[in-house]
Amino acid sequence: MGKLSKLPKVYLAFVFIVLYTPIFYLLYYSFNSGGTMSGFESFTFEHYAAVFEDTRLIMILFNTIIVALLSALVSTTIGVLGAVTITFIRKKALRNAILSMNNILIVSPDVIIGASFLILFTMVGVKLGFASVLISHIAFSIPIVVIMVLPKLQEMSPSLIDAAIDLGASRRDVLTRVIIPFIKPGIFAGFFLALTYSLDDFAVTFFVTGNGFSTLSVEIYSMARAGVTLTINALSGLIFIVTLLLVFGYYAINRKSKTPFSGVRK
Amino acid sequence: MNARPTRFLTFIPYAAWIILFVVAPIALIVYYSFFDLTGNFTIANYQNFFTSIYFKLIVNSFWYAFLITFFSLLFAYPTAYFLTKTKHKQLWLLLIIIPSWINLLLKTYAFIGLFGLYGPINAFLEMIGIGQHQLLFTDFSFVFVAVYIFIPFMILPIFNSLDKLNPALIDAARDLGANSWTTFSRVILPLTMNGVKSGIQVVFIPALSLFMITRLIAGNKVITLGTAIEQQFLVAQNWGMGSTIAVFLILFMFVIMLLTSGSEKGAAGSGKTK
Numbered sequence: 001m002g003k004l005s006k007l008p009k010v011y012l013a014f015v016f017i018v019l020y021t022p023i024f025y026l027l028y029y030s031f032n033s034g035g036t037m038s039g040f041e042s043f044t045f046e047h048y049a050a051v052f053e054d055t056r057l058i059m060i061l062f063n064t065i066i067v068a069l070l071s072a073l074v075s076t077t078i079g080v081l082g083a084v085t086i087t088f089i090r091k092k093a094l095r096n097a098i099l100s101m102n103n104i105l106i107v108s109p110d111v112i113i114g115a116s117f118l119i120l121f122t123m124v125g126v127k128l129g130f131a132s133v134l135i136s137h138i139a140f141s142i143p144i145v146v147i148m149v150l151p152k153l154q155e156m157s158p159s160l161i162d163a164a165i166d167l168g169a170s171r172r173d174v175l176t177r178v179i180i181p182f183i184k185p186g187i188f189a190g191f192f193l194a195l196t197y198s199l200d201d202f203a204v205t206f207f208v209t210g211n212g213f214s215t216l217s218v219e220i221y222s223m224a225r226a227g228v229t230l231t232i233n234a235l236s237g238l239i240f241i242v243t244l245l246l247v248f249g250y251y252a253i254n255r256k257s258k259t260p261f262s263g264v265r266k
Numbered sequence: 267m268n269a270r271p272t273r274f275l276t277f278i279p280y281a282a283w284i285i286l287f288v289v290a291p292i293a294l295i296v297y298y299s300f301f302d303l304t305g306n307f308t309i310a311n312y313q314n315f316f317t318s319i320y321f322k323l324i325v326n327s328f329w330y331a332f333l334i335t336f337f338s339l340l341f342a343y344p345t346a347y348f349l350t351k352t353k354h355k356q357l358w359l360l361l362i363i364i365p366s367w368i369n370l371l372l373k374t375y376a377f378i379g380l381f382g383l384y385g386p387i388n389a390f391l392e393m394i395g396i397g398q399h400q401l402l403f404t405d406f407s408f409v410f411v412a413v414y415i416f417i418p419f420m421i422l423p424i425f426n427s428l429d430k431l432n433p434a435l436i437d438a439a440r441d442l443g444a445n446s447w448t449t450f451s452r453v454i455l456p457l458t459m460n461g462v463k464s465g466i467q468v469v470f471i472p473a474l475s476l477f478m479i480t481r482l483i484a485g486n487k488v489i490t491l492g493t494a495i496e497q498q499f500l501v502a503q504n505w506g507m508g509s510t511i512a513v514f515l516i517l518f519m520f521v522i523m524l525l526t527s528g529s530e531k532g533a534a535g536s537g538k539t540k
Contacts, residue, residue, distance in 0.1 A: 019414075021380070082283070107519060203492075206478075221371055228378060
């Protein structure tokens with residue numbers, strides 16, 4: 001469209017530099033043979049090797065991925081069913097009430113979610129650990145899936161469903177043959193967001209994780225509190241690559257579906 | 267919409283989720299705020315909350331959240347504005363968003379090195395003759411890192427509302443003799459206020475409740491409502507007091523949402539920030 005004059009270009013360049021400096025700084029020192037993030041000694045892969053040799057860390061990585069995949073899968077299922085039903089609610093007041101409830105967890109600060117879930121799990125008697133972390137991640141991902149799927153459902157013409165019913169489709173067929181294929185891009189976007197929210201979550205997990213179970217964020221937090229270790233840098237290098245792949249995957253899906261790019265996380 | 271193919275059965279899991287994970291947790295927080303350490307019913311937590319320490323805490327927390335929101339907005343608005351003028355704006359926007367996908371902890375951790383006494387920022391300060399300074403564990407570093415983390419969430423809604431703005435309106439303002447500043451303050455800004463409001467919403471509320479940045483970067487010097495809640499729940503094991511602070515945080519959250527509402531539907535959908 002318009003042309004940018006010099007000042008705005010400099011300003012944008014400045015913003016990009018500031019945004020990317022910390023990330024590249026981490027990557028740069030992940031190859032430092034010296035043990036600190038100041039003073040580069042010589043190039044080495046030893047920190048990357050350390051990541052792969054650390055079985056505890058690998059286990060934590062594995063936990064993180066399992067929790068993310070499972071929670072994304074379950075929350076997408078529940079969220080899609082919820083969103084479909086919401087669109088069929090005809091009373092406007094009720095629908096708005098449900099939507100507001102849906103959004104409470106999205107705007108709630110993590111600390112509140114974490115603390116309240118901790119109380120909930122303790123009262124109900126869920127043991128803190130894998131189960132509590134997984135359930136929490138499912139819980140805070142559901143509203144995001146709903147938000148991603150709803151616009152797609154609203155785009156869908158009701159006559160599609162009427163037509164299907166006139167042609168003799170059962171309720172189940174309408175859902176699986178008409179609605180779900182139509183909102184597929186929204187479902188993928190929701191799944192993807194749920195996945196990244198889970199991978200990235202720190203505060204909620206920090207509250208509901210017990211002693212024996214840890215995810216990557218929580219582990220990085222305790223490592224960082226103990227001091228600088230370049231293992232974290234190497235880890236960040238690996239995470240950065242995975243993130244980039246995920247983002248471009250998501251972007252590709254979104255482009256096809258024309259859903260506005262609105263995925264942001266905690 | 268006569269057909270209701272999926273009324274009851276499919277709604278059960280979602281309805282259960284609302285009851286169990288939206289309604290119940292808030293109810294439990296309110297319930298627990300009335301208990302003291304030994305499990306007796308009391309309103310002492312609320313009395314405590316209004317004593318000087320906690321009052322100072324709220325004021326402090328609000329002040330930092332205000333600063334963080336203010337600086338995010340200050341830097342985000344021009345960024346969003348210039349982005350809409352670039353050629354491949356969606357691509358540039360994506361590049362702005364990518365850092366926000368990187369694990370929050372990692373970005374915060376990076377600043378421990380960057381701001382460290384022997385880090386590059388201090389090396390630069392020394393080179394230009396200002397000399398070494400303790401940057402970590404200061405208010406400055408806390409606000410800087412928080413702004414760094416939140417700024418993409420501020421840019422995104424503002425970008426979206428600027429992008430939707432009809433350029434004919436700007437041309438019209440120009441034709442009618444408005445200068446750049448008048449065009450901006452009387453046309454562009456009011457029309458993008460919704461984006462600004464959602465930006466404030468997604469930055470201010472999380473900024474009130476930050477706790478891990480305060481621990482890693484501000485060295486426990488900065489205490490926010492979030493730090494206090496974490497402290498009460500996980501360190502002091504005083505769930506009653508923690509819940510009381512949480513009740514206030516929830517109240518503030520609703521107030522802020524009301525103040526910034528009237529914005530586009532699903533404003534919250536534009537971002538979740540933690």
